[in-house]
Amino acid sequence: MDSTSDFLHLHRLGVDTHQEPVVYMRRDCHVCHAEGFNAQSRIKIMTDHHSIIATLNIVDSEIISHQQAGLSETAWRLLHAQEGEVATFGHAKPVESTAFVRGKLFGKLLSDESAYSIVQDIREGRYSDIQLAAYITACAGQGLNVNEVIAITKAMVATGKRFQWSGQEVFDKHCVGGLPGYRTTPIVVAIASACGLIMPKTSSRAITSPAGTADTMEVMTPVTLSFEHMREVVEQHGACLAWGGSVNLSPTDDVVIRVERALDIDSEGQLVASVLSKKIAAGATQVLIDIPIGPTAKIRTQEAAAHLQKLMVATGEALGIKVHAITSDGTQPVGRGIGPVLEARDVLTVLRCEPEAPTDLAERSLVLAGALLELAHKAQPGEGFKLAQKTLWSGKALDKFMAICESQGGFTEPELAAQQHTITASQHGIISYIDNRFIARLARLAGAPEVKAAGVEMHVRLGDAVEVGQPLFTLHANAPGELAYALDFLQLHPEAVRIEEEYL
Structure with a gap:
C-alpha cells in the first residue's frame, strides 16, 4: 500500500465500548498525520455504502498495523463493516447544538428549537460520550423548567417512530x-x-x-x-x-440512559x-x-x-x-x-x-x-x-x-446463580430500617443487571422480629470474584439492614 494513500483497511478488534462507536488508529499512521487527528477527535468513517461518526483512540502497540483502522463492536455494527474493507476518514463537522448545551450550563433556557437540535444530533450519533455527559449534567437536578421538559419530550417523540392504534384508548x-x-x-x-x-x-x-x-x-x-x-x-x-x-421509539432515550448510568x-x-x-x-x-x-x-x-x-x-x-x-x-x-x-x-x-x-x-x-x-x-x-x-x-x-x-419468541424459566451467600442477624430484635440505595448497590456489585442471575434476595421486611443467626438476605453471583467483591463492600458498610432491640 502506498504510504500516501488516504484510506485504511477496517479490522474488527472485538472491543466492547458500551454503545459508543470508537475507531482505533496507530499514532504513526499516515492518515492520522495527514488529517491532524488527535485522541478523542470525532471522525467520520466512510465506506462505499455507509458512514458513521466515531471517537478516535490512539494506539501505540502492534494490535493494528499502519494500514488498518480498528473498530469497536458498536462501530463495526453501525458501519455494517466487513473485515479488510476499505474506508476513508475525515474530521466530523462541529456539532452546532453543543452551543445550546453550553448556554444551558450557564443558565440559558432551552427552546423548542434548541431542544430539537440537541436531541436530533444525539439521535444521529453526533455527540460523543463526553458531550452527552455535559448535556446530562446541564439537565441534572431540577435544572429544567416545565417548558424545557415539554420541549425535550416533544423532540424525543419527533425523532423516533410512533405507533397509531386506530383511535382506541391505549x-x-x-x-x-x-x-x-x-x-x-x-x-x-x-x-x-x-x-x-x-x-x-x-x-x-x-x-x-x-x-x-x-x-x-x-x-x-x-x-x-x-x-x-x-x-x-x-x-x-x-x-x-x-x-x-x-x-x-424515542431512540435518544437509550443513548442518554447509557451515559446516565455511568454518571x-x-x-x-x-x-x-x-x-x-x-x-x-x-x-x-x-x-x-x-x-x-x-x-x-x-x-x-x-x-x-x-x-x-x-x-x-x-x-x-x-x-x-x-x-x-x-x-x-x-x-x-x-x-x-x-x-x-x-x-x-x-x-x-x-x-x-x-x-x-x-x-x-x-x-x-x-x-x-x-x-x-x-x-x-x-x-x-x-x-x-x-x-x-x-x-x-x-x-x-x-x-x-x-x-x-x-x-x-418463547418462554424460558429463570435459573438461579451458581454462587450464593446468606447474611444473618448478629443480634435479636426488630427490623427497623432497610437502605434501598445500599441494597440496590450491593446487587449491582454482585453483577446485576449485566449478570442476569446476580442480585440480592431479601428474607426480612420492616417490622419483622429476628433472632441471632436468622437469614436477612442472600447475595447471588455467577462467579466467586463478584461475590467476594460484594462481600468486601458489605463488610465496610454493614448497616444495609438495621436491627433494633425490642423493649417490652
Whole structure:
C-alpha cells in the first residue's frame, strides 16, 4: 500500500465500548498525520455504502498495523463493516447544538428549537460520550423548567417512530423507580390485557438500579422486537412487554440512559421526558404513574412527589395525553428478589398464585391494575382491585402473560446463580430500617443487571422480629470474584439492614 494513500483497511478488534462507536488508529499512521487527528477527535468513517461518526483512540502497540483502522463492536455494527474493507476518514463537522448545551450550563433556557437540535444530533450519533455527559449534567437536578421538559419530550417523540392504534384508548403505567425489586409491570400488563385493555408496554433497561423491566423480562422472553413484530404482538394479544430501544421509539432515550448510568445521575426533567416520550411514541392516551416515597427512595418527600406529579401532568397535557399520578410507600424493597432473574421469579410466583409469592408485590400490582381498569371503565370506581384480583386468581393473567411471551419468541424459566451467600442477624430484635440505595448497590456489585442471575434476595421486611443467626438476605453471583467483591463492600458498610432491640 502506498504510504500516501488516504484510506485504511477496517479490522474488527472485538472491543466492547458500551454503545459508543470508537475507531482505533496507530499514532504513526499516515492518515492520522495527514488529517491532524488527535485522541478523542470525532471522525467520520466512510465506506462505499455507509458512514458513521466515531471517537478516535490512539494506539501505540502492534494490535493494528499502519494500514488498518480498528473498530469497536458498536462501530463495526453501525458501519455494517466487513473485515479488510476499505474506508476513508475525515474530521466530523462541529456539532452546532453543543452551543445550546453550553448556554444551558450557564443558565440559558432551552427552546423548542434548541431542544430539537440537541436531541436530533444525539439521535444521529453526533455527540460523543463526553458531550452527552455535559448535556446530562446541564439537565441534572431540577435544572429544567416545565417548558424545557415539554420541549425535550416533544423532540424525543419527533425523532423516533410512533405507533397509531386506530383511535382506541391505549393505556400504560410507569413507576418512577428508586425501590429495588419493584417489578409490578409484567403482572399489571398481564391482568389489564386479560381484561381487554390495550397496553403496548415498552420499558427501559436499568439506569442506576440492579434491573429494569426490560432486563427482567429478557430473562423469560425476547424483548428486542422490531417495530413490526411489536405491532403484531399487540394486535394479537392487546399488549406486549418489549425493550423500547429495539423499536426505535424515542431512540435518544437509550443513548442518554447509557451515559446516565455511568454518571449515576437520573435527573427529574430528563426522567419525565424519558418516560412520557416513550408512552406517547407507543401510542398511549392514558398513563398511570406510581411515585414511591421514602427516605432512601428516588423521591424522598411528599413535596418532591407533588412537584414531580405536577410536572408529569403538565407535560402530558401539553402533548395530548392524560397522566394520572399516585403515590405509594417507598420505605423498603418490594418483593424478595433484586436483580433480573430474582425479580422474574417473583413475578412468576405472583402470576402462578403460588403460596410463597411475595404478598407486597402482588398487592401493589393489584392496586395499579385496578386503577387502570377503573380508568378504562372496565370496573366501577372502587371495584377495580376486586376485578384485578379475580383475573389473577382465575389464571387468566398467567395465560395472557404466557401467550405474550410465546408471541415475542418463547418462554424460558429463570435459573438461579451458581454462587450464593446468606447474611444473618448478629443480634435479636426488630427490623427497623432497610437502605434501598445500599441494597440496590450491593446487587449491582454482585453483577446485576449485566449478570442476569446476580442480585440480592431479601428474607426480612420492616417490622419483622429476628433472632441471632436468622437469614436477612442472600447475595447471588455467577462467579466467586463478584461475590467476594460484594462481600468486601458489605463488610465496610454493614448497616444495609438495621436491627433494633425490642423493649417490652
